[in-house]
Amino acid sequence: MQRLAVLLLLLAASAVRAGLPDRLSQTGLDGAAVSAFEPRFALWSDGAAKRRWIALPPGAQVDAAQPDAWRFPAGTRLWKEFSVAGQPVETRVITREADGRWTFASYVWQGDDAVRAPARGLQLTLPGGRRYDVPSTGDCIACHGGARSPVLGFAALQLGPAVPALLRDGLLKNAPAAWATQAPDFIAASAAEHAARGYLHGNCAHCHFDGGVPVPLRLALDVGAAPVSVDGAAVLRRAGTRNPYQQMPPLGTREVDALGLALLARHFKPENP
Template sequence: MPSPSVLPGLVALALLATPVARAALPERLSQTGLSDAAAVRAFEPRFPLWSDGAAKRRWIALPPGTAVDASRPDAWRFPVGTRLWKEFSVDGRPVETRHYVLGADGRWEFASYVWEGGDAVRAPARGQTLILPGGKAYAIPSTGDCMACHAGARSPVLGFAALQLGPAVPALVREGLLKNAPAAWAGQAPDFDAPDPAERAARGYLHGNCGQCHFDGGVPVPLRLALDVGARPAPLAAGQAAEVLRRAGTRNPYVQMPPLGTRHIDPQGLALLNRHLQPLVTQDRP
């Protein structure tokens, strides 16, 4: 099945003929509509989640005549029938594509598809582990694992959001694909307040990798890593900064953060966090 074309730096939305009813997702990826290049368009978040070095591509489709509701700038709401896909490739070869559909009952349905030749087949809901060429293990998440990260977030769609899309947002507003957004977004991309590029990069990384759980109303721990449109990142105490570095720097399954979806430390991400957070840790020492 040919993949739809990717438009770098551009986010566009698709039109589907009818809303998706609550039903089992198809057994093959080719049956989900992803190959409809005239309808499905690509997007790319500014602060992607680390996935053990896998390359990723993402697409979204909206039903005709609908728009994403941005009345809550940091927690967009999507119309029934929204579909999203995320493809994972390892060593230049697609391995898995995840598919998310918002049903008429307001619940998201998740499925993973494993690539076999020119198409991909739906994986078991319990997940599975693949052995790739060269003996590398690759884990397909269970439906429960998908829900653990997506269901508790401010919006279940993690990468298609104001701060993640940034410069692509004004076009969405002008095209009528984003409703109830702040008027300023028609000409100015939503952003957060960071004093320098180093803090911007580090706090963006934490937002993309940790903010889905660590926000006001999220996991019950005193650590806020999610970013808000137009605001400064929440300050981190020395102990909090040290804990972030400790958990990002291990893959002990009882300690690591993020807790799911990764078996290997992100060396570049950890170096970025060390440069930004280590001064906070050391300045508090006697």
């Protein structure tokens, strides 16, 4: 069922792609309603620096009735900028259309603006010979389309301490009353476990949740809950390789995250699953 849903999302996104603007400057990133945000647990992108923004339609709110799967109103727009060596390379845009469909586009920077990349994706060669992969529409949907919410970074556990302010600003509705004074979090026995589990949540939760990919690794976190037991050896093996049949995450990275792997190794040992 999940694969069918992803296929339908892919077809829907392809159908409306023609209506997406050709240049990043036409997407509204410089609008007054745009707000920057930063997830607590970043997705590894081969060391690229990232900035993120969100814009909601006037008066609209994000529905937090499902704490781990927020629902976004039509007209929501999100941007994520990738920079390498201090220079912006790509900005990805996600929008929710009036009919509820999500659209995805990547824009490649050329001078003071960025131009929409082809739906098939693109491989760039950066100064110094570094290769950089701009995702295809299918790559975008492979990660976003099957997740509990298509928006991965603007979520309860990812925003954590910023959530009470979102409530005060009227950007959330149907959220648990406790969030007004207590930021949503998950249960961890130590700071080391919190960091390691958070890393897996940021890098793996969009696929590895109940009802997600048919692989026995439940890595997604739930608000207010203790994480489930994890096969530490499997986590370290898959995070520590770039064999395309075994690596984790499976897309968007050519290099092992050495610091992230060390963080995981400090907690997820074979004798401490």
